[in-house]
Amino acid sequence: MGELDPTFIQELEHRPKPAVTEAQGIPQIDLSAFVTSSPANPNAPEIRDLVDQIREASRDWGFFQVINHGVPIESRERVFSASKRFFDLSVEEKRKVKRDEVNPLGYYDTEHTKNVRDWKEVFDFTVDPPLVIPAYESGDEETFLEYHNQWPQHPPELREACEEYVKDLKKLSYKLLELISLSLNLPANRLEPFLKDQTTFVRLNHYSPCPAPDLALGVGRHKDAGALTILAQDDVGGLEVKRKTDGAWIFVKPTPNAFIINVGDIIQVWSNDAYESVEHRVRVNSTKERFSVPFFVNPAHYTVVEPLAELTNEQNPPKYKGYNWGKFFATRKYSNFKKLEVENIQIYHFKQPDERKIDDVVSRVANVVI
Numbered sequence: 001m002g003e004l005d006p007t008f009i010q011e012l013e014h015r016p017k018p019a020v021t022e023a024q025g026i027p028q029i030d031l032s033a034f035v036t037s038s039p040a041n042p043n044a045p046e047i048r049d050l051v052d053q054i055r056e057a058s059r060d061w062g063f064f065q066v067i068n069h070g071v072p073i074e075s076r077e078r079v080f081s082a083s084k085r086f087f088d089l090s091v092e093e094k095r096k097v098k099r100d101e102v103n104p105l106g107y108y109d110t111e112h113t114k115n116v117r118d119w120k121e122v123f124d125f126t127v128d129p130p131l132v133i134p135a136y137e138s139g140d141e142e143t144f145l146e147y148h149n150q151w152p153q154h155p156p157e158l159r160e161a162c163e164e165y166v167k168d169l170k171k172l173s174y175k176l177l178e179l180i181s182l183s184l185n186l187p188a189n190r191l192e193p194f195l196k197d198q199t200t201f202v203r204l205n206h207y208s209p210c211p212a213p214d215l216a217l218g219v220g221r222h223k224d225a226g227a228l229t230i231l232a233q234d235d236v237g238g239l240e241v242k243r244k245t246d247g248a249w250i251f252v253k254p255t256p257n258a259f260i261i262n263v264g265d266i267i268q269v270w271s272n273d274a275y276e277s278v279e280h281r282v283r284v285n286s287t288k289e290r291f292s293v294p295f296f297v298n299p300a301h302y303t304v305v306e307p308l309a310e311l312t313n314e315q316n317p318p319k320y321k322g323y324n325w326g327k328f329f330a331t332r333k334y335s336n337f338k339k340l341e342v343e344n345i346q347i348y349h350f351k352q353p354d355e356r357k358i359d360d361v362v363s364r365v366a367n368v369v370i
């Protein structure tokens with residue numbers, strides 16, 4: 001692609017500015033105190049300190065990086081090298097495992113965020129196959145479809161590398177949810193039951209060099225729709241986070257072997273807006289390809305997502321009506337697949353009428369991807 005296909009071109013106001021703002025950056029949190037002492041004593045001073053850091057980062061940024069997280073470096077490197085070998089294959093070969101309008105799992109290079117095409121190709125797989133979600137727009141509440149991972153023949157090591165990685169990342173996701181529960185003054189295991197029959201999935205992202213990085217984005221601005229995202233990125237960099245204080249796009253400088261964590265829409269709803277799912281996007285560049293691997297932590301399809309009863313009261317009534325995660329997920333999966341004329345489904349649509357009025361001005365413009 002020498003000339004940029006017009007489907008990739010962002011509106012003027014969303015194009016990345018040539019200057020990158022690194023600023024102070026998102027907080028970095030050392031998890032060693034929590035990783036080594038399991039189950040952790042929430043009253044131990046080092047755990048209280050860690051929980052305070054998680055609370056501040058989730059509240060002020062919606063994003064943080066973790067180091068000393070317990071995931072072996074080899075596990076992550078195996079996934080990155082198998083991912084590179086997969087994306088190096090010809091498009092014909094990759095399309096042998098392509099996703100389509102029905103099965104959301106597999107390879108594709110046509111994702112749209114906010115109706116503009118992303119400069120990327122991806123491979124999605126679920127962590128607990130089969131993935132069970134309602135049939136899209138069947139109009140029938142009872143119809144569910146089961147999707148299986150589509151593993152490619154080449155490279156042969158991709159499947160095992162990914163399955164081993166999932167085991168490590170699941171452990172990390174449980175630890176992070178414990179810390180987030182404690183940070184909301186809830187018992188450590190409060191969120192764990194939501195991970196029974198989880199619809200968590202992993203995405204291998206590949207951003208190839210782009211001839212016009214000032215016009216396109218690897219992923220357009222969006223919020224993550226699930227509970228939590230645990231992202232591994234290589235050393236090229238490209239992720240930018242919208243700083244809550246002033247709306248500036250802040251470049252997330254790659255830290256070797258760290259994971260970038262962000263609170264998704266579901267935690268925003270569970271916490272009744274104490275924490276906010278923050279917009280982010282990915283810039284591309286004209287010389288280097290980039291790889292990243294987000295692990296999207298999602299609950300079971302039958303989960304009704306609503307503010308947790310312990311976090312609401314008369315003074316702080318629930319800001320959202322409950323919504324069914326499976327239907328939300330299926331709708332979003334379908335609408336990201338191709339350009340649609342309608343607005344994507346968002347948690348905004350489930351805000352209580354009064355809250356919705358207040359938020360009208362601020363959040364109408366936000367978009368969410370899964």
Ligand SMILES: O=C(O)CCC(=O)C(=O)O
Nearest residue numbers: 205219233239282292294
């Ligand atoms: O590649 C990245 O750094 C982030 C990707 C992302 O935000 C997403 O896939 O939701």
Ligand SMILES: [Fe+2]
Nearest residue numbers: 222223224280
């Ligand atoms: Fe994202």
